Amino acid sequence: MSTVYLVGAGPGDPGLLTLRGRELIEQADVLIYDYLANKEFLSFARPDCEIIYVGKKGGDHTLPQDDINTLLVDKALEEEGRMIVRLKGGDPYVFGRGAEEAEELVEAGIAFEVVPGVTSAxxxxxxxxxxxxxxxxxxxxxxxxxxxxxxxxxxxxxxxxxxxxxxxxxxxxxxxxxxxxxxxxxxxxxxxxxxxxxxxxxxxxxxxxxxxxxxxxxxxxxxxxxxxxxxxxxxxxxxxxxxxxxxxxKPLLGLGVVVTRSREQASELTSKLRELGACCHEFPTIEISPLPDDAPVREAIAKLPGYDWLVFTSVNGVEGFWDVLDDMGLDARAIGRAKVAAIGPATATALCSRGVRPDLVPGQYVAESVVEAMLREGMNGKKVLIPRAMVAREVLPDELAKAGAEVTVLPVYETKLADEDPSDLLAALEKGEIHFVTFTSSSTVQNFFTRITPEVFAPYREQVKLVCIGPVTAKTLEKLGFTPDVVAGEYTIPGLVEALVASIT
Structure with a gap:
């Protein structure tokens, strides 16, 4: 028999969904949600989950209550052994008409459970x-x-x-x-x-x-x-x-902020902005993908004892490199005598979580600063391996090579233009709900203005501030004809958030 779960979605803050509620959404075969349930919760559902909107707000019912009751029964009887989750704003039984839905299920002989939610009252x-x-x-x-x-x-x-x-x-x-x-x-x-x-x-x-x-x-x-x-x-x-x-x-309450990072990486920036009250609009412009052929990475790992330096320029580089290392049955000991450099604190943290404490993290988190710090170490005759994206700035390998290093650039992942529909974001711009767009790399700038062309964005420019994580990203923005309103002094996610908040205070 299929089971219907009447789940309270809480009052709106994503953090107030219960653990049981999230667990059921993640397992659901069918998810039926209403107007007051936070749409962000839909991202917890499986890709093959059937998602149905039955929103009800004053005077505007996508589906009348009697039809919702019938829908719950029909979906439960459609196929045996399925999990039907009815996601309701607040608590199902506190003015949520959940009891009426439960009565219909009882009458139809369908098993059900109620998961209370935090009531808005x-x-x-x-x-x-x-x-x-x-x-x-x-x-x-x-x-x-x-x-x-x-x-x-x-x-x-x-x-x-x-x-x-x-x-x-x-x-x-x-x-x-x-x-x-x-x-x-x-x-x-x-x-x-x-x-x-x-x-x-x-x-x-x-x-x-x-x-x-x-x-x-x-x-x-x-x-x-x-x-x-x-x-x-x-x-x-x-x-x-x-x-x-x-x-x-909260300083950012009510302000709409666009997060253009890849979906996998957006959570850190989104959570920091939300803590400060921002309405976050995730519009991933980048898709991080493993390489179709990791044979070159395996060959480089096999030759690790011959390298003097490993240089990681992003968290993605660390993850892509370690995915292959793990798959080969190896761990941090494979690095051997090589020294390790990280472009910034986030990359350093990713390395530390894998048992490697970087020997070098520059004061400023750009390739030029990595070069400057490494040149002080003496690069002539040194063998350097740089695990990175398939396409990236060539400043680091070029300058190290000029200093006499033997540099191997090792692509361990590739970035693609994310296939994100811009219609919701354009609608939010039209309504005046967007106040900031954040860019965390040159790729996010280029890809954002590929999805929403400069000509389409231009009418909204006065109402929207453009925020860059650092000068390299800012220069890319300027090449497209836009002057950044905010450039972080510290080229990190916390630095970007700090600079954004400072721009309105």
């Missing part, structure tokens, strides 16, 4: 600096729908009890009905100056919030352009926002 206020309970202000909290079932004969909400309860009140799906909600609470005795807050897209990089009073909140929400999805919080705890706010103090 708690998470969104917390990210806005509002605890839903506090010993000084509220000893209870009530979760209320702001949009009841329209087919019911009357309201199930006891406004008098809510107004008199002293609880923190958290309303879901209530922005359209905010004037009515505020009026009902005041009509039943809640004081007009009771603190009231709205949190829009809580826990995400798009979060906005404000605190008002019950008698003014509806008017202010319209003036500030607050729409769904937004939570309404009513209670004295809202007065703590100014003291306890933290998420909205």
């Amino acid at each position: 708690v998470a969104a206020p917390a990210y806005a600096g509002i605890p839903v309970t506090h010993r000084r202000f509220a000893s209870s909290v009530s979760f209320i729908t702001g949009h009841e079932d329209p087919t019911k004969e009357g309201s199930a909400i006891n406004w008098g009890a809510l107004a008199a309860s002293g609880s923190t009140l958290v309303f879901f799906m209530g922005v359209k009905n905010l004037p009515t909600i505020a009026a009902k609470l005041m009509e039943h005795g809640m004081r007009p100056d009771m603190p009231c807050a709205l949190v829009h897209w809580g826990t995400t990089c798009r979060q906005r919030s404000f605190v008002s009073t019950l008698d003014s909140v509806a008017e202010e929400a319209v003036a500030l352009g607050f729409k769904a999805p937004s939570l309404i919080i009513v209670g004295e705890v809202c007065s703590l926002k100014e003291t306890l706010d933290w998420h909205e103090l």
Whole structure:
């Protein structure tokens, strides 16, 4: 029998998905997700997973609830032994209609499990600096729908009890009905100056919030352009926002940043930017591929005892070299007497993780600095092996050869133009959602402007800052007719992030 898993996707922050939720997404045969589930989670699914969007937002249902219920049953009965994951924003049973879906599955005799998620009722206020309970202000909290079932004969909400309860009140799906909600609470005795807050897209990089009073909140929400999805919080705890706010103090909150690194390498930069509040748009321009024939690498490894220096110019070079080394049943001992140079700290870290501490890491992380440092070591007559990309700058091998070294350039991987559809990124540019594009190598510059030509990008240039990891990348950008707005002083990912943040502060 197939099993359907009703999985809570959490409130939006990717870090708030449960471990069980991720595990099930990774194993799913069919993944059915809605509007409030973070689309980033789709990347966890297997390549052969069938992915179906059934998004529902106010007044715009891709698929009505009855049809979603039928879809879950149909997919479970379509084939035996499959795993169907229904990914729902927040928690499936907290105003998520998960219970209705579960009832349909029970009626059809289909096995199901529920995986609770972090509900936005708690998470969104917390990210806005509002605890839903506090010993000084509220000893209870009530979760209320702001949009009841329209087919019911009357309201199930006891406004008098809510107004008199002293609880923190958290309303879901209530922005359209905010004037009515505020009026009902005041009509039943809640004081007009009771603190009231709205949190829009809580826990995400798009979060906005404000605190008002019950008698003014509806008017202010319209003036500030607050729409769904937004939570309404009513209670004295809202007065703590100014003291306890933290998420909205992040320096890059709401700013769209394009990450052009390869998909395999994007995570480090993306995670650092997200920690600072950025909305990251991954647009990989490079694809890292192993060589179709690794025989030359095997031959070079067999001759390692004859080399005086190994020079690694990237993490990819380390990984490509070590993949073959491992496949040959060898380890770091194969390097023997050779000294090892790394172009920068990331490459050095990659070597250290494989048991090799570099003998040389230059002060500046470009090929020219590697050359300068190695020349001080004396290169005349030295045999140098440089594992690198198939196509790369020739500064390093050329200058070492001029100094009398016998240089062997060893391609251990190749970079290709990534086949990434630019339509989503172009749509984000058109909406004004992109504020920075980051470039971490000359290849990312060249490939970005191959996918989105300079002529197409030009109309957006004033709204978008171009950020380069160092001067070599900046020069490549200038050759294409664009002046970089930010060039990192330290040619590393942390240095790039630091320079980006400094440009807006």
